[in-house]
Amino acid sequence: MTDIALNPVASARPARRDIGLKRRYAAERRFKLYGIAAIAIGLFFLIALMYSVFSNGYTAFWQTEVNLTINLDPKIIDPDNKRATDPNVLLTANYPILARNALAEKLGVPTTNKPAMRELGKLFSEGVRGQLRELVVANPSLIGTTQSVWVLTGADIDSAFKGQIDLTVDQTRRKVSDQQVEWMNKLKGEGVMSQRFNTGLFTYGASSRPETSGLGVALIGSLYMMLIVLCLSLPIGVAASIYLEEYAKKSRLTDVIEVNINNLAAVPSIVFGLLGLAVFINFFHMPRSASLVGGMVLTLMTLPTIIIATRAALRAVPPSIRAAALGVGASKTQMVFHHVLPLAAPGILTGTIIGLAHALGETAPLLLIGMVAFVANAPVTPLDPSTALPVQIYMWANEAERAFVERTSGAIIVLLIFLAVMNITAIILRRRFERRW
Amino acid sequence: RDQVQVSGSSTVLPYAKIVAETFGETYPNFKTPVVESGGSGAGIKEFCKGVGEDTVDIANSSRPIKESELKSCADAGVKDVQEIRIGYDGIVFATDVKGPDWALAPKDIYTALAAQIVVDGKLVANPNTKWNQVNPALPDWDIAAYIPGEKHGTREVFEEKLMTSGCKTTGAADAIKKLGLDDKAAAAACVKIRKDGKAVDIDGDYPETLARIDANKTGVGVFGLAFYENNADKLKVATVEGVVPSTETISSGKYPVSRPLFFYVKKAHLGVIPGLKEYVDFFLNDQMIGPDSPLVEYGLVAAPDAERKAQRDAFAAGTTMK
Amino acid sequence: MSAHGNAIKMQGKDVTVHYGDKQALFGVSLDVPEKMVTALIGPSGCGKSTFLRSLNRMNDTIEGCKVGGLLTLDDEDIYNPKIDVVELRARVGMVFQKPNPFPKSIFENVAYGPRIHGLAKNRQQLDEIVEKSLRRASLFEEVKDRLHEAGTGLSGGQQQRLCIARAIAVSPEVILMDEPCSALDPIATAKVEELIDELRENYTIVIVTHSMQQAARVSQRTAMFHLGNLVEVGDTEMMFTSPTEKRTQDYITGRFG
Amino acid sequence: MSAHGNAIKMQGKDVTVHYGDKQALFGVSLDVPEKMVTALIGPSGCGKSTFLRSLNRMNDTIEGCKVGGLLTLDDEDIYNPKIDVVELRARVGMVFQKPNPFPKSIFENVAYGPRIHGLAKNRQQLDEIVEKSLRRASLFEEVKDRLHEAGTGLSGGQQQRLCIARAIAVSPEVILMDEPCSALDPIATAKVEELIDELRENYTIVIVTHSMQQAARVSQRTAMFHLGNLVEVGDTEMMFTSPTEKRTQDYITGRFG
Amino acid sequence: MSIFMVLVIVMAIATAGYFIGRQRAVSKEGGNVKPHSLPHYHGWWVFLASALPAVLFIAVWAAATGVYLERSAIAELPTRTADTVIASQSLELGMVSGIARGLDRLSDAERANLPQTFAELQPLLASKGVALATEGQDYMIPIAAEWNRNTAWASSIGGTVAIVLALAGAVFGLSGVNVRARARNNVERIILGALIAASAIAILTTIGIILSMLFQTITFFQSVSPSTFFFGTVWDPRFAAAGSGGSQGQFGLVPLLAGTLYIAFVAMLFAVPVGLFAAIYMAEYASRSVRSVVKPLLEVLAGIPTIVYGFFALVTVGPFLRDLSAALSGGYAFIQAQSVLTAGIVMGVMLIPFVSSLSDDIITAVPGSLRDGSLGLGSTKSETIRRVVLPAALPGIVGALLLTASRAIGETMIVVLAAGVAANLNINPFEAMTTITVKIVNQLTGDLEFNSPQTLVAFALGLTLFFITLAMNIFALYIVRKYREQYE
Ligand SMILES: Nc1ncnc2c1ncn2[C@@H]1O[C@H](COP(=O)(O)OP(=O)(O)OP(=O)(O)O)[C@@H](O)[C@H]1O
Numbered sequence A: 001m002t003d004i005a006l007n008p009v010a011s012a013r014p015a016r017r018d019i020g021l022k023r024r025y026a027a028e029r030r031f032k033l034y035g036i037a038a039i040a041i042g043l044f045f046l047i048a049l050m051y052s053v054f055s056n057g058y059t060a061f062w063q064t065e066v067n068l069t070i071n072l073d074p075k076i077i078d079p080d081n082k083r084a085t086d087p088n089v090l091l092t093a094n095y096p097i098l099a100r101n102a103l104a105e106k107l108g109v110p111t112t113n114k115p116a117m118r119e120l121g122k123l124f125s126e127g128v129r130g131q132l133r134e135l136v137v138a139n140p141s142l143i144g145t146t147q148s149v150w151v152l153t154g155a156d157i158d159s160a161f162k163g164q165i166d167l168t169v170d171q172t173r174r175k176v177s178d179q180q181v182e183w184m185n186k187l188k189g190e191g192v193m194s195q196r197f198n199t200g201l202f203t204y205g206a207s208s209r210p211e212t213s214g215l216g217v218a219l220i221g222s223l224y225m226m227l228i229v230l231c232l233s234l235p236i237g238v239a240a241s242i243y244l245e246e247y248a249k250k251s252r253l254t255d256v257i258e259v260n261i262n263n264l265a266a267v268p269s270i271v272f273g274l275l276g277l278a279v280f281i282n283f284f285h286m287p288r289s290a291s292l293v294g295g296m297v298l299t300l301m302t303l304p305t306i307i308i309a310t311r312a313a314l315r316a317v318p319p320s321i322r323a324a325a326l327g328v329g330a331s332k333t334q335m336v337f338h339h340v341l342p343l344a345a346p347g348i349l350t351g352t353i354i355g356l357a358h359a360l361g362e363t364a365p366l367l368l369i370g371m372v373a374f375v376a377n378a379p380v381t382p383l384d385p386s387t388a389l390p391v392q393i394y395m396w397a398n399e400a401e402r403a404f405v406e407r408t409s410g411a412i413i414v415l416l417i418f419l420a421v422m423n424i425t426a427i428i429l430r431r432r433f434e435r436r437w
Numbered sequence B: 001r002d003q004v005q006v007s008g009s010s011t012v013l014p015y016a017k018i019v020a021e022t023f024g025e026t027y028p029n030f031k032t033p034v035v036e037s038g039g040s041g042a043g044i045k046e047f048c049k050g051v052g053e054d055t056v057d058i059a060n061s062s063r064p065i066k067e068s069e070l071k072s073c074a075d076a077g078v079k080d081v082q083e084i085r086i087g088y089d090g091i092v093f094a095t096d097v098k099g100p101d102w103a104l105a106p107k108d109i110y111t112a113l114a115a116q117i118v119v120d121g122k123l124v125a126n127p128n129t130k131w132n133q134v135n136p137a138l139p140d141w142d143i144a145a146y147i148p149g150e151k152h153g154t155r156e157v158f159e160e161k162l163m164t165s166g167c168k169t170t171g172a173a174d175a176i177k178k179l180g181l182d183d184k185a186a187a188a189a190c191v192k193i194r195k196d197g198k199a200v201d202i203d204g205d206y207p208e209t210l211a212r213i214d215a216n217k218t219g220v221g222v223f224g225l226a227f228y229e230n231n232a233d234k235l236k237v238a239t240v241e242g243v244v245p246s247t248e249t250i251s252s253g254k255y256p257v258s259r260p261l262f263f264y265v266k267k268a269h270l271g272v273i274p275g276l277k278e279y280v281d282f283f284l285n286d287q288m289i290g291p292d293s294p295l296v297e298y299g300l301v302a303a304p305d306a307e308r309k310a311q312r313d314a315f316a317a318g319t320t321m322k
Numbered sequence C, D: 001m002s003a004h005g006n007a008i009k010m011q012g013k014d015v016t017v018h019y020g021d022k023q024a025l026f027g028v029s030l031d032v033p034e035k036m037v038t039a040l041i042g043p044s045g046c047g048k049s050t051f052l053r054s055l056n057r058m059n060d061t062i063e064g065c066k067v068g069g070l071l072t073l074d075d076e077d078i079y080n081p082k083i084d085v086v087e088l089r090a091r092v093g094m095v096f097q098k099p100n101p102f103p104k105s106i107f108e109n110v111a112y113g114p115r116i117h118g119l120a121k122n123r124q125q126l127d128e129i130v131e132k133s134l135r136r137a138s139l140f141e142e143v144k145d146r147l148h149e150a151g152t153g154l155s156g157g158q159q160q161r162l163c164i165a166r167a168i169a170v171s172p173e174v175i176l177m178d179e180p181c182s183a184l185d186p187i188a189t190a191k192v193e194e195l196i197d198e199l200r201e202n203y204t205i206v207i208v209t210h211s212m213q214q215a216a217r218v219s220q221r222t223a224m225f226h227l228g229n230l231v232e233v234g235d236t237e238m239m240f241t242s243p244t245e246k247r248t249q250d251y252i253t254g255r256f257g
Numbered sequence E: 001m002s003i004f005m006v007l008v009i010v011m012a013i014a015t016a017g018y019f020i021g022r023q024r025a026v027s028k029e030g031g032n033v034k035p036h037s038l039p040h041y042h043g044w045w046v047f048l049a050s051a052l053p054a055v056l057f058i059a060v061w062a063a064a065t066g067v068y069l070e071r072s073a074i075a076e077l078p079t080r081t082a083d084t085v086i087a088s089q090s091l092e093l094g095m096v097s098g099i100a101r102g103l104d105r106l107s108d109a110e111r112a113n114l115p116q117t118f119a120e121l122q123p124l125l126a127s128k129g130v131a132l133a134t135e136g137q138d139y140m141i142p143i144a145a146e147w148n149r150n151t152a153w154a155s156s157i158g159g160t161v162a163i164v165l166a167l168a169g170a171v172f173g174l175s176g177v178n179v180r181a182r183a184r185n186n187v188e189r190i191i192l193g194a195l196i197a198a199s200a201i202a203i204l205t206t207i208g209i210i211l212s213m214l215f216q217t218i219t220f221f222q223s224v225s226p227s228t229f230f231f232g233t234v235w236d237p238r239f240a241a242a243g244s245g246g247s248q249g250q251f252g253l254v255p256l257l258a259g260t261l262y263i264a265f266v267a268m269l270f271a272v273p274v275g276l277f278a279a280i281y282m283a284e285y286a287s288r289s290v291r292s293v294v295k296p297l298l299e300v301l302a303g304i305p306t307i308v309y310g311f312f313a314l315v316t317v318g319p320f321l322r323d324l325s326a327a328l329s330g331g332y333a334f335i336q337a338q339s340v341l342t343a344g345i346v347m348g349v350m351l352i353p354f355v356s357s358l359s360d361d362i363i364t365a366v367p368g369s370l371r372d373g374s375l376g377l378g379s380t381k382s383e384t385i386r387r388v389v390l391p392a393a394l395p396g397i398v399g400a401l402l403l404t405a406s407r408a409i410g411e412t413m414i415v416v417l418a419a420g421v422a423a424n425l426n427i428n429p430f431e432a433m434t435t436i437t438v439k440i441v442n443q444l445t446g447d448l449e450f451n452s453p454q455t456l457v458a459f460a461l462g463l464t465l466f467f468i469t470l471a472m473n474i475f476a477l478y479i480v481r482k483y484r485e486q487y488e
């Protein structure tokens, strides 16, 4: 009964139709290849960009420091011995001299050799003033003792140490002298000068000295702004989309709103800065340079992206789900919040990711509301002056000093990490909501 | 508000930054001033918005404030403005460090970059494509000059000090006058830059110019002296009329291309915004802008002693503009 | 007015429905007696689903759909702006032609209605409602081990029974069923028919069906539609034995279309 | 093996299907004779659709679905990696349980298959194919005036007939129909049954149905499934008059479930 | 009572109202009347009835008393005469408020014997870390103290009223709890109101944008005639400003507009195919794990600051294209380092995720039954995608593309660094052009005189761009409407 081969009908089968399989499979392969190629192109550029950023920027996470044995000489810190009565004495004492003397001793340079001492003074950072001051103010009993302290080197020495300055050119053409290089090598040989992890990059505020400038203010500012953008634009954007997609009767008015929103997406970001300046600062008298204003401006800028993405996602939810919900007596609001929104969540999250990423990297609108600024003090509330990560990148990119080059890339890396942390949360959420039906 | 707010030029920003930072470190009771950077025009605009807590106290500027701006200021209630000149900024030409030495004169620059030059007594569209066609002493490089864009204050200095004088010395000025233009139009025609891509406007900052020279090793860029000094291992500076630009040659007036830098203070805010007066005093101190100061070390060309003293006195006396 | 003497639960008078420019119902007047099963029959595209959807205002959700005429539930005009649509739909439940389970677990699918209407005081009651509804829809045995798996992973027939269970779970007064058995096998169909028979004691049911036999089996009244018109309505027995209209007769005996 | 003496067009041997961990078919061996209608019957969830989908490898599209055993078409193993799925599906067409017209015009829905397979040389031929297919699916008269309107705007039954027309349009050798009439009224059903009868002359047809009557009317062979197993297969007449298995008998007489 | 405290109390009342309301609703159930709304809706209704008016009142009260207190403080300031030292009332007020803030930090004892002169007060406050301006006047001290007292008074009145309102609202809400009360409808009405308000923000933003640019634009058009602006083909505003007569035509929009559209077009030409194919691959071909890695990776491209792209174009892509063209043509570099092409490609890279991620979501959302339908007819996967899935996903994809195009038009930094700032008018993609956005940013942030036409033109450009994109969007909406296909 399974002996079909003997069945005469089998051989009399009509010839197979030609449905152009060869051609169609070639097309199929090509199509798939385009897809792979597209992804490859995208990833290639990503890698190229990442490479250029990381290869320039990874050095910023290490900073050259020198270990000094500093004698906290009361004669220098408090020559008149008035620190008990006048708190300002410890604040204004001449700490750099302490460091200079310690270094001179280590290198065997007589303190009387003025020109050499000047050269020597540039080996370490001016930031030593703050560092020692903090040490002494926190614990005045240290005065008179000898402490071993890691001190930041000057930015130029740091660059030279990292090999970023071409030492073969004549010494008049570069910022570090041959003498300094010699000292540097000596200290390096002794193991007292080495690279250490640069925590300052994350804690310091803006500074004119590369070695003491960091992203502290910018990180806080960006954090505030992103929180504000997230807390405002996501609910507002989703709410607006729900209204337009689920409630509003299709009418002239909704058309106007729809076109309006699409159009806002095309408005150059700096124009939102103009808007923020006119409305928030000039009209509502909010403070300049504040992350609150920045956050609100970026919210307005991000809203169209989120609304467009959300509406597309809402539209993709099959009508039968809505009918099912209404059919069991759910109200429209219940239908939307119980069924439609969860199904649209992946699309909404994509819009949010892209919108926030855009907001996180934007500088132009912040220019006009005074956030592209030199801000040294860390903001406490969103009303205090602050900057943002892209602003810091932008400002560092425009600096003259060599040491800012690596910091620019370092800051970009930090921004990308910030972005990654933000996105991973959203992506995990998105995967949870994703399902096919 | 317990913080001084400064807006304005990005050229002045590095100097204002150093002062602000040191100010904050020296006076623990005052917060470090906030120094914005958005360009002189935008800065003065904010400055001239009015008087009050929610307006900025100081505008940095890389050019003198304009009549019309002062008038807008006054209209908005900012009647008393004190002008303070902090020093000078040298403007230099530089090429890649590995290239040959360059010696330029205004007429070379004019002949290379002007839209129209005089050839055989006639005014023609600039035909030069190589620097050695302009001046045989210059190398055989394609003309590719990266000059400050129109938004920069430097552009005006560049035009005034180099193009206009080149225009005169090459005789183009006379040729243009002969076309029957009025003075203003003639002056404008003199500073017109060629638009065939040989002279590239840079609207960004000097690092962009540097990046362009990195990408095109035969390019010539215009930089601020401070920027050049910080990147002297990558750039070679050109002499202008035989003078090497440096803080000395500029402050002595030998090097022709420089411009003063300013900031403007709202007199009404002095003594009212905490720290403002102290900040300005601090800025004007020789420790900040004197010959041996951190600003000069960064690249500022210090004003002569007498001028600095005059600035201090004028500020103390409360001298306002107009 | 019902020939059976039952009260009229729902009533349509001169109901017209337009989809945009296309008119789908041309003045249909039909009474739905209480605690009875009314079957709507007629060839495909004649407007059965359309009429059914007007009964709980599901047509409201279709853009461009306009309903005219009068429709009442317990003598209240259900298209009166004062009426609460949600409450209406909770009272007049619906099972659709295409099974449309929520992309949630089987349990959640059934529990959803009772949850939003607060029909269960606690989890235990909810479990009971879900189980009872699934049992009535003769689905429970098949899915009891995977109540918490996705409802969309069921076979077509199972999905449809799930939708029936979902509708029953809110215990509406009227249940509208749009070909609820079209995806079911005879046994499941028989069970649903049994269920319908059972439900009839407490609920009013309107069912659209393509199967004459089914209409004959489950319904007490039958309405015959054609091209958007109500051709004839009457007691099922009468309709199938001695229809007054020629078209009905032809349709029942399979002679027209 | 066919009792009718027809050649075997498709054959399944020990076919097993798993959806992830859940096994849906437990070794089904079934032959599909050429130019005959084979009906698959059985209670809901017993694996009819699953078996049907294995016949043209539509199961490939379901994530986690694994097919074991041997399935052949004209003695070729269709799960052989060398086999071309596209060609297979062009030869073994399918009509689904839920109507799923493309969001295109009615014309484009039907023209889609002929277009991709290049079956029409020119527009005129295409028009002909479309018209013929729509006629055979007894839909043409209803939609001839709105061929270029959206297929999704049709009623449920119309949509299903559209899907049948779409499947016929590529003139496959085997047509798999998953409850093609479940959304149709009796007249349309009768027409489709007629069509099936007609198609049988040239094509091999496998149909899943819930209606015993339908199976009896249209098929020559019937296979009875239960819980993922093939209970019995044989000539339809025999099956319905003297089934050998008790379960079949019970099912047919509506006694089990 | 600080505003914060009041808010906390109001919220506490409202929350309590929520629970009581819910409880009441539960207790009223059980008769044979079917309850209209779930208990928690009653809870929410009480919550909203109590919190909403109170919070609104606080907002209004805070704003109003702020204004009122300032007014009354101003009234107490000595009348301004010619020789008043402090230039403006706002500044005087600022100093007073500075002192007031300082006084707040003092202990009660210190406040009791407040120094009467500014000279004594200043060091006292300085020791508390409050820096005061040097010019403070004695008369300000009592005003500041008064201000503090008034503020405390006003906020305690406001706080009390707010709390009373909250309580009244709660009582009102609770009194309405009964079996047939339509609590759900009430809550949903408020939700709907919130939704409408949210969409109104889009309109308000537009109005705000237009208003914030309108006046300067008008000023600009007073000195430059609209016709020369809209139809001029030369962009050289600086020259126009420096020169005189006849140089009006230097404010020509045409080269900028052409550059904007051209660069955006090239960017889309790159981004759309790449993004769309990437989306298709991710949605239809790639395994779950590949997709879950690739998609977020591509999304990183949207988050890289544009200045990074700019420098990437400037130092890598531009020179590469230039050298490539030189190598191809044997010496002459027909592609300039800064060109429309460079900008288009680099911007296109940035735009990839806009196309790919959004389209991926939309393609994934197309119901599987459509794919089955097509595959069942024997079409290949790519045919299914091209002819069934993509058309079904089209409305959503068009939305994504519109968003992408919008970003392309609004981008600045990449263009500045990749295509330059020279406003040329040409059709060769290998040469430099620039865009409207670049000019807006540059005119706004430069050293130029702020009230000259040169700077004001930025506003005119902004407004023009706004209306151009508006027209394009209206057109796009029309197209989408025409070709929309709805599935199911
Ligand atoms: N959303 C819609 N838009 C436009 N026309 C529609 C829509 N829904 C149904 N129609 C049309 O209205 C008429 C009646 O449709 P209806 O769905 O009520 O038919 P039906 O009797 O339920 O048919 P079936 O038995 O096939 O489900 C049909 O001609 C159909 O094409």
Ligand SMILES: Nc1ncnc2c1ncn2[C@@H]1O[C@H](COP(=O)(O)OP(=O)(O)OP(=O)(O)O)[C@@H](O)[C@H]1O
Binding pocket: C153, C154, C155, C156, C157, C158, C183, C184, C185, D019, D022, D024, D043, D044, D045, D046, D047, D048, D049, D050, D051, D062, D097
């Ligand atoms: N995609 C899937 N994932 C998991 N299980 C599935 C899937 N599809 C079907 N099943 C299960 O496999 C079994 C057989 O399903 P199948 O769809 O073949 O049933 P059927 O006989 O066609 O039923 P019906 O007559 O209701 O359509 C059922 O238990 C069903 O729940």
Ligand SMILES: [Mg+2]
Binding pocket: C048, C049, C050, C097, C178, D155, D156, D157
């Ligand atoms: Mg129907």
Ligand SMILES: [Mg+2]
Binding pocket: C155, C156, C157, D048, D049, D050, D097, D178
């Ligand atoms: Mg099935």
